Amino acid sequence: MDKLAQCLSNILKDLQGKDKHFQKLDFWNGNKIVVSKLKKFLEVNGFRTLKISQLSKVVKVTYNVVEVFTPQDVFNYCLKYVEAENSDFESIFLEHGEKYLMTKKALLGSLKPIELKPYKNDISTSRYFYNNCVVEVTANEIKTIPYKDFQKRKQYIFKETIINRPYKILDEINPDVDNFKKSSTNSDYKEFLNLATNSDEHFNSVCSSKGYLLHDFKNPANAKAVIITDVLSQATNEPNGRSGKGLIIKSFSEFTNVVEYNGKNLDLKRDKFVYQSIDHSTRLFVIQDVGKSFDFEDLFSQITDKMDVQRKHTQKMIIEFADSPKIAITTNYTIPQNTDSFTDRKHLVILNNHFNANRKPEKELGKLLFLQWNESEYLAFDNFMMQCIQFYLKNGLLSYEDPELKRQNLISNTSKLFVELIESDYFNNEYYSLKELASKLEINSNENSVKSKIAKNWLKTYVSYMNIKIDFRTSGGFEQFCFS
Structure with a gap:
């Protein structure tokens, strides 16, 4: 059983006490497939149509959890039912089932549309879905709720959003700027950020940025790309890597669907397929290692408006602003534009250069972050990251002006x-x-x-x-x- 299937199995046990794979309803008569019964079988087992970014998809709804199915996936699902209920009919289904489920589009296209509304975070609340509970974060509280209670909302979540590990609250914290560093849950990752920042003010700024990117509600009045860099790179406009930018991005991928793109030779005006890997589940789009020639202005429309996703040999997909991913950029160079338009659309996260090619986090912390963690270490990390969301919801996106960088920029000018x-x-x-x-x-x-x-x-x-x-x-x- 794959990780997502195991997550769903755990949730189903929470919802109904046992995990049922099929609602029985035979869709054959003798040696023939009965199309009307096949459609009924699919609908009884939760198959629906769902429009995702102007494209109609077939999904399977299990309580409030939605999984996108390709025609091949639907065929395989029906085949498993045949194998379990009438193995004599298997050869007939293999020969004729493809026609109804894969070659012709009428049957799957005629399924009922989904009745539930999509779940979306709002401006003041963020929810994350673990395999044992839902974590609800506001400016004043972090709490867990069972899936049974979430089901009452009559909203669906995508299966990909479920995090395959358990969660429980370790600490109640005060998310004020004066005591967040002291009161937040201790973890290896928190210590990494402590070493990569210069002061409480610097630490708070980085944590607020993490909370901003983890809280996937998109406020049109506060739509920014987060630019992650380091002091020496910004001071010299030359690469000074290994400062920890990769671990910042890695932390997000532990919670949500992150799509990364190599930005070293990126030309957004010419490369229309930059966003082709983005889909309905993508919550963060990261352009890695943009170079000196990167033109930040080319991102303006993607930051503040709809996102056009052009894939090769397929129809262009338009993702509405509220559903499109937030954007982060990593770079070893300055992004010099400082007009109001640029300032309104970017937020700078600057790491100090405590970590470098010779001083690596695994040496300082005694282990590889993420790769060498046990369940308790992951739990401490999860608690800290949820607290970063709470800190952002309470205090907003905090800027930090590095004194060393400020002086270097003054000298440069x-x-x-x-x-x-x-x-x-x-x-x-x-x-x-x-x-x-x-x-x-x-x-x-x-x-x-x-x-x-x-x-x-x-x-x-x-x-x-x-x-x-x-x-x-x-x-x-x-x-x-x-x-x-």
Whole structure:
């Protein structure tokens, strides 16, 4: 029995006390398949039609759990019933069943549509479906509910959303920003994030980002791509890998369907098949390792609007905004656009470079994350991740400005000599000559007016980065400045 089947079996036992494979209803008469009875057999056993992103699919509904079936899957399901109930009819079904279930589309297309509504998280509640219970997360509480209670909602979930491990609550926490790091459940993964961040503020920012991506409700007023990178890469615009970005992405795949795409040579304008692996169950789309030439603007419509999924040799599928996956990007380069349009659509997650090619998480933590965990270690991880969702629902998406990166960016936009001069000689609450400052700088121009203009622009950049004020005045025909 595969993992998903085992999950469903556990849920069915919770719902009805036993796992029934078939509702008996023979669909043959002598040596002939009776089409009307075959249709009835399928419907009695939960087969329905369901429109998914403008495409009609055949699904099997077992209580509130929906599984997508291909025509071949339906044929195999019926064959198992024949083998169990009338093995003499098996050869006849093998010869003629294909015509009704695979070659012709009329029978499967005529099945009743599903009666249930799809389950969707709302803006304030997130639910995850484990193999023993449903975990319900709000800003104020994390609780478990049995599937029997969830069934009363008359909503369906897809089979792929079920997490094949048990859950129970280990700790009641306070998700306030002042104590989240201290109160959240200890786990190997929490320690990894602790080492990959510089402070409580930094830790909280990363955890809020994880909560944002795990909570699959899409708010059109807060639709962002999460960009995951590291300090050195952002400071130098050169690769400094092995900082832990891969483990950030791996953590999401433990809960939901993540589709990854290699972004090293990605051109979103030319590659129309970028999203072809995305389907109804995809909750997170990750573009890995985008390069220097990546144009973030090409993602704007996918972040804030419907998603066009073009597959080779098939009809284009349009996924509505509310049903489309959230987007994350990993990169070892800067994404320099800083206009309001870009700021509104991106959220930066920056890891420090505690981990690198020589200092790996498995050495620091004494084990491979995920691969060498037992059930109790997974349970601690699950509790911590649910707490990240609660933290996000309580506090929103928190930004973090790394001091080291801030200084490096300031130097990149001015010069190292300029920053050192300003911080050593020009903070005495008095006015200084702009021309004199410009003469001390290594500016590639022989024109004093050009040098002064560049120095003045750098001063404006400096006060903008440092969030301080500056006053310019003209005295004796010369321009002066003073920090206030």
